Amino acid sequence: MTSLVDSLTASGGGESAGFLNDIVAQLWPNINVAAAGIAKNVVDPILASTLPGPLSSIHFVKLDLGHVPMKFSNVDVHKTATDGIKLDLDLTWEGACDIELDGNHVPKIGIEKVHLKGRLSVLLCPLTNVIPLIGAAQVAFINPPSLKLDFTDAANIADSFLIKNAVRNTILGIVSSMAVLPNRFLVKLDANCDYFKTYHPHLGVLRLTIEKATNLGVSNEGEKKSKTSRLLSKLKLKDVPDCYVKVNIGAEGEWRTSVQSNNHNPEWNETHDFLVADYEQSIAVDIQDDDLAGDDDIGIGHTTIKKILLNGGSQKLSLTHKDEPTNAEITMHAKFYNFVSDASLLSAQDAGGKDQICGLVTILIASALGLDGQRNELNPSVKVTWSGKEFVTGAKTYTPGVDIFNPTFDQAFKIPLTADMLANAESFKISLLNKNQETGSVEVAFQDVTSAPGMVKEDSFDVGNGAVVRASISVRGIQLSE
Structure with missing residues (x-):
């Protein structure tokens, strides 16, 4: 196994992306049309389901990305462990757009400029010996991108600011759910590409400990105070902060420490596990003052998984x-665990706390085959149930060109394993649904997966009524990386 330091320093260095920018410039009119289609078919339904109250009626009525194409730079090329190619590259877009959103009982919202910046990860895999030589491309931002929208003044009402904020935050949420690691936007270049060979697994687990913070709200003696220092000094005189830390890595769920009351130098020594999709993922820490009237920001810090591990784990x-x-500092420590297909390591020995991860279950749902019924009445999806958790693929609907009797799903579900789950490992249940009604199912014993070669159970599972679901269930233990 490659050492952790070798993995962290495998970069060959950034290269120019001039040729890529030339291609994007030529394709920009086509990208413009494709983006309008994505907005209508993908983004509009998400806006309807996530925006609150009357804002849920907001939808795109016009989407023109303008004449300024996106720019790419600092390209770094890697070979992946799953027989593919990985490109990391910076994206910058200062778009002069003409975008309009409208809805019932809300003003029309215009967007005239988009400022987007982030670092992309593009996976090209699997590699094949048949043109186009690449089975699929998967695109994701390594970390949540920076997004600023310049709105027009069409919405000239008192609450337009709230509406615009809601739209911006919802768009960022959509981007995160679709294309911020660990989520990847999949585009098949070969219609026959096997999803099981396309899927890129997580690298491992980061066990992060927030130790302590110092000088929260304290300024240096004799120092000319900035606005922030004066604010924090007022905080010190008025109230000693009750502090907790919010930690975010990529699009994974946020973790919070406990609250340490009345302390400028709080100590937590609390640990949490995060799944790692890329060593360049950012670790964002945000210290808050717990307050009944609304929590206050005290200080923010950033590092990356790569930086803290190369710094010896502290x-x-x-x-x-x-x-x-500010004068405030926060101290934290990290250990990295690789995922390994070794049943002897699939135990609670590395789980130091009740909720800490000691392994990972990954369920891939590729397709269903042999569905029966009237095509206009079919609305199939697949549900996976295990250890009290449920996951459901997106439902498919018949449209011309779609084989609704053999639908493709290409979705992955991940379940971090804890000691309690291992102690009571029940069977996996895979259910085929039509319009949310179960039409068939199959159960797969946990022991059947762990005893399979490489701890991967891959099959076309018979769910009854002549239908099968093509799925893969894998289990991984963890091993401390050195």
Whole structure:
């Protein structure tokens, strides 16, 4: 197995992306049309289901990305462990757009400029010996991108600011759910590409410990105070903060420490496990003052998984408040665990706490075959149930060109394993649904997966009534990386 340091320093260095920018510039009119289709077919339904109240009627009525194409730079090319090619590259877009959204009982919203910046990861896999030589492309931002929207003044009412904020935050949420690691936007280049060979597994687990913070709300003696220092000094005089830390890595769920009351130098020594999709993923820490009237920001710090591991697994971060430096610091520690297909390591020995991860279950749902019925009455999806958790693929609907009797899903579900789950490992249940009604199912014993070669059970599972679901269930243990 490659050492952790070798994996972290495998980059060959950034290269120019001039040729890619030339291609994108030529394709920009086509990209413009494709984006309008994605907005109508993908984004509009999500806006309807996520925006609150009357805002749920908001939808795109016009989407023109303008004449300024996206720019790429600093391209880094890697070979992946799953027989593919990985490109990391910076994306910058200063778009001069003409975008309009409208809805019932809300003003029309216009967007004239989009400022987008982030680092992309593009996976090209699997590699084949048949043209186009690449089975699929998967695109994702390594970390949540920076997005700023310049709105027109069409919505000239008192609550337009709230509407615009809701739209911006919802768009960022859509981007995160579709294309911020660990989520990847999949485009099949070969219609016959096998999803099981396309899927890119997580690298491992980061066990992160928030140790302590110092000088929260404390400024240096004799220092000319900035606005932030004066604010924090007022905080010190008025109230000693009750602090907790919010930690975010990629699009994974946020973790919060406990609250340490009345302390400028709180200590937590609390640990949480995060799934890692890329070593360049950012670790964002945000210290908050717990307050009944609304929590206040005290300080924010950033590092990356790569930086803290190359620093020996410990790092002290200086904190900023509203982009101004403070005297506050936070200390944290990290260990990295690889996922391994070794049943002897699938135990609770590495789980130091009740909810810490000691393994990972990954369920891939590729397709269903042999469905029966009237095509206009079919609305199939697949549900996976295990250890009290349920996951459902997107439902498919017949449209011309879609084989609704043999639908493709190409979705992955991940379940971090804990000691309690292993102690009571029940069978996996795979159910075929039509309009949310179960039409058939199959159960797969946990032991059948762990005893399979490589701890991967891959099959076309018979769910009854002549239908099968093509699925893969894998189990991984963890091993401390050195």
